[in-house]
Amino acid sequence: MKYLKEIITEKWGDILKFSCPVNSDEAFFDVDLIIHSDAVDINAEVIPHRHDFYQLIWCLEGEGVHILDFNKADIRGGRIFFCAPEQCHSAEGAIKIPKAYGIMFNDAFISELNPNFVYEIKYLFFRRYGRKQYLDISPECSKILMELVQLMLRECKNKDYYGHNGYCLHLLALFFINLKRFSLSDDPTDSESEENILIHHFVNLVENNYKYKCAVCDYARDLNCSESKLNRACQKVLHISPLKVINRRKLDEAKRMLSFSQEPIKDITFNLGFISQPHFVAFFKKQTGICPNEYRKREQGK
Structure with a gap:
């Protein structure tokens, strides 16, 4: 050990x-x-x-x-x-x-x-x-x-x-x-219900695949369930949609890279699985309200 x-x-x-x-x-x-x-x-x-x-x-x-x-x-x-x-x-x-x-x-x-x-x-x-x-x-x-x-x-x-x-x-x-x-x-949300177990496996899958998979249907297929079932479980247990879970994980990693490194935006784009820099910029701005460069300047200027 x-x-x-x-x-x-x-x-x-x-x-x-x-x-x-x-x-x-x-x-x-x-x-x-x-x-x-x-x-x-x-x-x-x-x-x-x-x-x-x-x-x-x-x-x-x-x-x-x-x-x-x-x-x-x-x-x-x-x-x-x-x-x-x-x-x-x-x-x-x-x-x-x-x-x-x-x-x-x-x-x-x-x-x-x-x-x-x-x-x-x-x-x-x-x-x-x-x-x-x-x-x-x-x-x-x-x-x-x-x-x-x-x-x-x-x-x-x-x-x-x-x-x-x-x-x-x-x-x-x-x-x-x-x-x-x-x-x-x-806490009733702590029970070993079917929904809780499904969400546990879903979150683990997201953690291991968020850079490569962004579609809810891909995760539903891996979990051997329908998208609607996964969505209902997420809403019941986490009070957010499966897509928001996936996007939040990508966003957290993007924020880390922008806050704590000098890695170029282009490299961050492809490290996170986005097909182009404009796609990443649009995603980040939609989630935060500001562009990646603005976010980096703000955080690293503190």
Whole structure:
């Protein structure tokens, strides 16, 4: 099993990219305490970064704003943020780094859990659409989660223990079970209904294919359902159309490229699967109200 110190770091434009070791089939898990420091001035911002693994950030104290894929939420004690693979996040407006626990894992690590439970973890907590990507937890829930995190920290310091991987895996499972019990048990959209499962698979397909597929009919065919069924499920669960899900994913990536790199508009056009630069400019202007060049000047001039 791989750990935090072995993560590969690279830079794409102004975004730091943190990656598990090259072999994606190898389990990765780690937990770390992020402690604030008066010596570290982050009053402006924490540099935008992304990972190819899941990250859960449990804030114990702090202030400022957490930005996840251009969506902002206040940093405060008792708030847990959920960052799915390839999402970009950063922080701004903080006087010092908040005190928080970071829990990181990849698909290979949770693959030995029951498939239905893996679905719940990804769909209930790391869903990109139709839900705020944070939870505020009660003192009662915090007490239980703290005990589990302390066990994780102790276990990660002693990696040679017998059954270490399984021990960490089941601690993580208990963490999510308690999160659901205390924070999500009354939410009807969290059930394993046919619509929820369909949307879970649809969003995963979009994540893997948004650069190459933009037609709803293509996704409906891959999901072995009709366009009307996919549209009804999207409207019921996410309250937006399938096309808006696809377009939003393309738009988020376009915004990242324009905000954090000097990549030419022409290259961004073809990297995102548009047939020509005018098509990309028209798409971006329709979604945001301004042209890509204007957006880049505005964001990079901040």
